[in-house]
Amino acid sequence: MLSNLLTVTGQVATLFLMMAVGFVLGRAGKMTEAGRSQMSYLLLYIVCPCVMVDCFLVERTPALTQEVAVGSAAALACYLLFFAVSLLFFRRQPADARDTLRFAAVYGNIGFMGLPLVQSILGEEALVYGALALLAFNLTSWTLGVLIMGGRAAFSLRRAVLNPGVVGIGLGLLCFLSGLRFPSPVGASLSFLSDLNTPLAMVVIGTQLAEADLPSTFRQPRNYLVSFLRLALFPTLTALLLLPLRSSSGLYCALVLLSATPVAGTTSLFAQQFGNGNALVGGFAGGVHHPVNPALHPHPAPLRRAGQRDQHVLTVSADAAAPDGAAAFLFAQKLHVPKPLHSFVVPPVHMKFNT
8 A cells, every 4th residue: 555655656756847847947938938839739739649549559358348438438427427516516606707617627637637647657558548538528528518618509519529639539449449550660650759748748737837826826715616626526426436337447547537637728718719708717727738629819809907008808719620729829829928828827817918
């Protein structure tokens, strides 16, 4: 028991040390927004899909096939349960803030935080289960999540499937079920690129932390309720829900770990896109989460205050022609937004830039 605890502690400490590298680089001004943008683009469009494909390039056995089916159903069931429970909270909040806070409580940062955590603690073979959770994230966030944040008018099934995460998982499942294998150079390239996921993601999160306004986050009481739901209640419910399934320890531990990740940065993007941008989007958002796929264009709305220059609130809209919401992340960085949408901590203010 003690040895297992020390092993987990050591792995988590390794992740934080890699975050510290990004934090120091960010504070020292050596990691610019342009550099972080490029690293994030590499993660979103290349590394993460490679992880999804590479983790399914394993021998298909009846036991593993059953685990994949059970894990997919369990991950979807967990999100449905989280949504049902979240409806019991934040009832006294204004409508826009209520929807945003519920979304923040339900969705954690599986991509940049969860997958590296699972890989470090449980090993590369457990990434298969992480991919299943990521698939459930994409499907539910762009169905139930959109219905909560934007209503039926904003719903689009196409958005739920057209992003690098789902495409990568789809290709990986095809290889897994059909036995398709790539030539040796292609397979080796996939493996090497997949190995970049953990260090790159941790460095990016560290640079985001360097720019975060942590004090303002801790002054928002409702952030503590969101954190309790996201980091305590929902992982406990996941553990209880999976117990009757008698699944493998790898699947069980992976899904519980992934249910305890910090709030996804997708929350701030959805809040802006679906008209909830005026809400106080507070909470711990563990960086940008990659399975988001609206193309984003600025629609500035004038906002004047005494003694200030003209400012604009950054809002977004969906464009079906673009494959991924990384555009929001890159767009915010190119505009040099003071408190960007991709910040590790989503500040409880409007996202705005000076003109």
